[in-house]
Amino acid sequence: MQAHYAFIGGGNMGRALIGGLVAAGQPASTITVADSEAGARAACGERFGVTTTADNLAAVRNADVVVLAVKPQQLGAVARALAAAVPSDALVVSIAAGITLEHLAAWLGEQRAVVRAMPNTPALIGRGASALIANTHTDDAQRARAAALLDAVGASVWLDDETQMDAVTALSGSGPAYYFLFIELMEAAAVELGLPAALARDLALATARGATELAQQSDQTPAELRRQVTSPGGTTERALASFADDDLAGIVRRALTAARDRSVELAAQVSS
Numbered sequence: 332m333q334a335h336y337a338f339i340g341g342g343n344m345g346r347a348l349i350g351g352l353v354a355a356g357q358p359a360s361t362i363t364v365a366d367s368e369a370g371a372r373a374a375c376g377e378r379f380g381v382t383t384t385a386d387n388l389a390a391v392r393n394a395d396v397v398v399l400a401v402k403p404q405q406l407g408a409v410a411r412a413l414a415a416a417v418p419s420d421a422l423v424v425s426i427a428a429g430i431t432l433e434h435l436a437a438w439l440g441e442q443r444a445v446v447r448a449m450p451n452t453p454a455l456i457g458r459g460a461s462a463l464i465a466n467t468h469t470d471d472a473q474r475a476r477a478a479a480l481l482d483a484v485g486a487s488v489w490l491d492d493e494t495q496m497d498a499v500t501a502l503s504g505s506g507p508a509y510y511f512l513f514i515e516l517m518e519a520a521a522v523e524l525g526l527p528a529a530l531a532r533d534l535a536l537a538t539a540r541g542a543t544e545l546a547q548q549s550d551q552t553p554a555e556l557r558r559q560v561t562s563p564g565g566t567t568e569r570a571l572a573s574f575a576d577d578d579l580a581g582i583v584r585r586a587l588t589a590a591r592d593r594s595v596e597l598a599a600q601v602s603s
């Protein structure tokens with residue numbers, strides 16, 4: 332039998348996941364979306380043909396999988412209100428940044444199967460990178476369902492220790508912004524070197540895409556690919572030496588550490 336999905340929150344990320352599920356063959360008739368905002372309900376209903384409601388409790392009543400896709404600051408109240416209504420054998424998947432399995436257990440009940448997921452914004456175009464962690468009440472079939480949900484919008488990996496989620500947040504959660512910044516900076520530098528802005532952006536974007544796809548498809552590591560394009564005495568070598576002089580490795584390490592530390596701080600601020 333097809334599993335029934337209830338989404339609480341049909342905003343950006345909720346819609347990306349619903350779109351992924353439907354594209355992967357999940358019938359729209361098995362998906363219910365609850366959202367307090369009429370525009371989000373209309374968008375989900377029109378785009379995917381799913382059932383929509385403003386009533387969170389009604390949405391979860393017959394659900395096998397409940398996906399919590401509201402903002403982290405809204406989640407405590409939403410989850411507490413849902414606790415008694417979610418069927419006892421249903422899986423709950425939370426995608427809220429900084430909300431731990433411990434918070435979710437406190438709000439939803441200690442015995443419930445819960446998976447915490449950290450997707451990122453390229454999920455909006457089916458190219459996301461997500462990390463997942465399950466609590467001990469989650470069985471293999473539920474883990475497979477959670478992975479299939481996130482795999483439908485990109486790639487996913489399982490963590491075995493929840494403390495890794497803070498490093499994941501620093502790497503893939505915040506990571507798209509680092510790449511956007513690098514593209515911006517390369518474009519700006521190329522404009523200073525005399526290229527028209529539109530042309531510089533097109534080349535910077537195509538280069539980012541080509542380099543990441545080459546690195547993904549290649550058997551070689553990114554370091555090996557880099558060495559191959561670094562001819563002795565050439566232009567790339569000169570640029571890489573400039574990066575090293577400016578301690579790019581340290582810059583990146585400090586930035587990810589700052590993001591990781593902020594993730595720890597934000598989780599500590601959520602009250603159970």
Ligand SMILES: NC(=O)c1ccc[n+]([C@@H]2O[C@H](COP(=O)([O-])OP(=O)(O)OC[C@H]3O[C@@H](n4cnc5c(N)ncnc54)[C@H](OP(=O)(O)O)[C@@H]3O)[C@@H](O)[C@H]2O)c1
Pocket residue numbers: 339340341342343344345365366367368371387400401402403405409426427428449450451452504
């Ligand atoms: N976007 C990302 O890149 C990203 C990445 C990783 C994780 N996440 C996580 O994904 C979650 C959703 O993010 P988002 O960007 O999709 O947010 P969003 O666009 O604001 O979507 C959340 C939706 O839930 C609705 N809502 C608020 N309170 C509700 C309630 N009590 N009952 C039912 N619906 C309610 C909101 O309506 P209103 O607008 O009226 O509040 C909104 O339509 C967040 O927890 C975030 O941490 C997002």
